[in-house]
Amino acid sequence: MPKVVGRPLCVVAVLFAALLTAFAPRYGYHRDELYFLASGRHPDWGYPDQPPLTPLLARAMSAIDADSLLLLRLPSVLAATFVVVAAGLMARELGGGRGAQVLASVAVASAAMVMGIGHLLSTASFDMAAWALVCLLVLVLLRGAEGGAERLGQRARADGCAGGGVPAAPNGCSGVGRWWLGVGLVVGIGLQNKALLIFPVVALTLALVLVGPRKIFGTKYFPMAVGLAFVIWLPYLLWQWCNGWPQWEMSRAIAGGSSGTSDSPVMFMLSQFGLMGPLLLPLWAFGLWRLWRDPRRRAFPVAYAVLFAVFLVSGGKAYYLGGMYPILLAAGAVPVAARLGDRRARWAAVGSVIAVNAIVSAVLFLPVLPVAALRDSPVLAINYDAGETIGWPQFVHRIAEVRATLGPDTAILTDNYGEAGAIERFGGEYGLPTPHSGHNSYWWWGPPSDTASAVIVVGLDRDHLTGYFAEVQPAGYIDNGLGIDNDEQGQPLFICRKPRAPMSEMWPAAKHLT
Template sequence: MAATSHRAAPAPFATGPVLGIAAAVAAALTALSGRYGYHRDELYFLAAGDHPAWGYVDQPPLTPLLARAATAVFGNSPAGLRVPATLACAAVVVLVAALARELGGGRAAQLLAACCAAASGIVLGTGHMVSTTTFDLLAWVLICLLALRALRTGDGRWWLAAGAAAGIGLLNKYLVVLLLVVLVAAVLAVGPRRTSRGGWWVAGAAVAAAVALPNVWWQAAHGWPQLTVAGGISSDDGAENRLMFVPQQIVYLSPLFVPVWIAGWRRLWRDPALRRARAMALAYPLLCALVLLTGGKPYYALPLLLVLLAAGCEPVAGWMTRTARTARTVAVAAAVAVSAAMSALFSLPLLPPGGLSVVNAVNPEQGEQIGWPALVDAVGTGWSRIPAERRAHAVIFAENYGEAGALTRYGPRHGLPRPYSGHMSYADWGPPPTSADGPVLLVHQDGSDRVTRHFTGCRQVARVDNRHGVDNEEQHAAVVLCTGTARPWPELWPALRHFY
C-alpha cells in the first residue's frame, strides 16, 4: 500500500534485537508452561473445543477452537495447549516495538518498547495461559498499529486490514467493540478526518461485520446470552472493578512504567509531529470512562496503555542519550529488569505451589492452576461409594465449569463417566438422560448450597484437598452423594442453569 502523505517514512525496524527479545520471552514461557497445571478456564476451553459451534453463551468460538487445534497438534497437556498463547505473547512484543516505530521511534525506542512489553505483567500473564484475553490483547495492539498506519499515510486501504483484524478479534472476544467505538469517536473529535473520506471506514466496518457475522447470528438465535453474562459481571463485581481500576492499571503493566506511558500520552497529545496520532491520546480516557461506566474489569483498558507506553519510549530513549547517559541507561535498564522480575514472580509459575500464598493474594489466577487432579481424585473416592449395580444410572454433577472441565479431562483415568453441569455452555451439553435417576454425585465449592437443594438424601462423602495448602476456589470443595433428584432431569435442568 503506497503512502499518499508527504511525511517521512518511519525509521528502519530493529528486526534482530526485537525478534531476539520476543524469542527469549517465548523460550521462557515454553520452559514454564507445564510447571503447574491447567487453569479452570483452560479446562473449559478444552471441553468447549470438543463441542465446536459458532458461539457459546459466554464467548465467541475462536479460543475454544484454538485450544482444540493446539492439543491436537502439540498434545493434550498444559504445555501443548499453551503454544498459541506463547506465540501470541511473542507477537505482542514485536507489535509494541512496531508501534514505537510507527510513532516516530528509532532503534533505541523500539528496543525499549519491546523490553517494556516483555517485562509487563499483562503481557507475561496472558502469554502463560490460554484465555480470551490472550488473543484479545493481540487483536487490539494489531488494530491500533493498522489504524496508526492509516492515519499516518492517509491511505484508507489500511482500514480494510484493520477491519479484518477487528472481525477476527470479534470471533474471540466482544471487547473489541469498545476499541472501535473509542477510536472512531476520537478520530472524529480530533482528526485527522481525511481518512474517513472515500468510504474506506465503511468498507473496513463491512469486512469486520462479515468476518464476525456467523457468531453474531449464533448469539441472536440463542437470545443474546452474552448480554446476560456481561450483566452478571457488572452486577457482581462492578463496584470492586471501579474501586480497583486505577491500582490495577498500574500494577498489571508495572508501577515503574508509569512515567513512560504518561510521557507517551503527553507526546501524543502535544507533539505537532504526531498530530496524526492525537486520537490515540483521547481514545484511552474515553475507553477508561466506558469501562468505569459499565463496571467492566480494569484490564479491559490495558491494551491502549501499551500504545501509550510505546509512544513514551522515544522521549525516554532520548533522555537516556543526554548528559550522564551511562547513569540514565543503567537506571532505565534497572527499571525494566525489576519490572520483569516482579511481573514474572506474580504472573508465571516460578514458585513451588506451596509458596503461592502471597502471590495468590495479588493474582488469584496463579492458584487456579493448582489441584485439579486432586479434585478428580476426591470425586473418584465418592464414586467408589456408589454400588456397582447402580452406577449405570448414576450421574456426576459439577457446580461450575472448572470442576466439570477437570472431570472431563481427568475423569476417564478413574473410570468416571461424563460429568454434567448447569454452568455456562455446559448447560447446553446436557441434561443427563431421564433413565439416569440416581444416585447423583455432586461437586460444589465450600460453603455453597446452590445445587444441593435440588437433590434428595444428600451426604458428604469426600472433600477436596489440593495437597499444597493453596487457598483457591476449589480448596475444600465438597463431594456429596445424593440418592436422586427432586424432579426429573428435564424439569430440573432450567433451574440448574447459571451464568456466573
C-alpha cells in the same frame, strides 16, 4: 521515517518467547483452559460467554497432543510475543529510532499483564494482540494522512487516479487507505475471539471523529473494512441472536461481581497502576501525555479516557483496559530514548528499572516459585489465576473416590465449568462419566440422565440441593493437599438421590452465567 531495527526486536521477541515457553508446563491447567478444551469438543459458531476462536485453537492443539500443556499454550505465547514486537513497530511509527523501538518492546515484554496472558491459553492474549495490530495499522494510516492533501493529490494524479483538476481523496488513490482492509480483517477475526474488542474499536473511531484527523476516513476502503469485519463476525452474532443473547446476561453478572476476577470501581482504578507493573507507570503516563500533545494522534488518549470511563461505570474488569498500554508505552519510549541519547549510564539506569519490573512480573505472574512455596507467598493474593492452575488432578481423584462407592449409573454435577472440565480431562483414568454443570456452556450441553441412580454434586450448598433432591448425603470435602486456597479448596461433596422431578425438567433452573 526511521528504519525497523529487525535484529534487536527479534532478539527481544525470542528471549521473551523462550521465557514463557520455559515456564509453560509448570503447575497445571487453568480452569479456563479446561473449559476451552471442553468447548472445543462441542464446536459451534458461538457460546454463551465467548466466540468460537479460542475453543477452536484449543481443539487444534489437543488434536496434535492431548497431553501437552506447552502445546496448548503455544498460541498465547505467540500472541504475547507479537504484542512485544508490535510495541517496537509502533514506536517506529511514532518516529522512534533504534533505542526507542528496543525500549518499547523491552518495556512491554517486562509487563505483568503481558506475561500473565502469554502464559495461559486465554482470550485476553489474542484480544491484546488484535488491538496492538489495529493500533499499529491506524498509526500507518495516520502517517499516510500526514503527507497532506496536496502531496497525496499530486501522487494520485501521477498515477492516473484523478484528473481534470478534481482533487484526489486522501489515502484512497495513494494506496495508504488500503490498510483499512487490514484493520477490518483483524477486527473481524478479533471479534471471533472476544466480543470485548468492539469497545476499543468504537472508542477509537469516535475519538478520530471528534478530534481528528477526520480525513483518515476519506477513502472507500473504510466502509469496505467495516463490512468485512461485520461479515466475519456475523456467524457469532447469529448464534447469540438465536440463543437469546446470553452474552448480555453474562456481562450483567460480571458487572455485579460474580466473576472471580471482577473488580470494584476502586480496585479497577488502582489496578491500572499494576497491569504493566508499577515501575512502568511513569513511562506509559508520559506516553499518554505525549500523544495528547500531538494533534495528529490525540485520538488514542481520548479513546483511553472513554474506555476508562465506560469500563469503570459498567463494572468492567481491570484488564479490559490492558490493550491500550502497549501504544502508551511505545509513545513514551520515543522521547525518553531521544533524551537518553548515547549516555550509557542513563540507559543502564532505565534498563535496571525495566529489569526489576520484569523480575517482579515473572515471580508474580509466571509459575516461578515452587508450588510448596505459594501458600506463604503474596502471589495468590495478587494473582488470582495462579491458584486456579493448582490441584485439579487431586480434585478429580477425590471425585473418583466417592464415585467408586456408588453404582455405574451415577452422574456428576459440578458448580462451575472448571470443575467439569477437569473431570473431562483427568476422569478417563478413573472411568468417570461425562460431567454436567449449569455453568455457562455446560448448561447448553444438557442435564444428567433422568435414569441416574445417584448424582455426585460438588460445590453447591446443601440448602440449595434439598430443593431438588429428597435425599442429600454429605460425602466430604475437596482438599488439594497443598494448603492452596483457591475456588475449589474446601468445597463440599454430596451424594444426591430421589430427585423431586426429572432432571430434564429441573434443568432450566440450574442455568447460571458468569
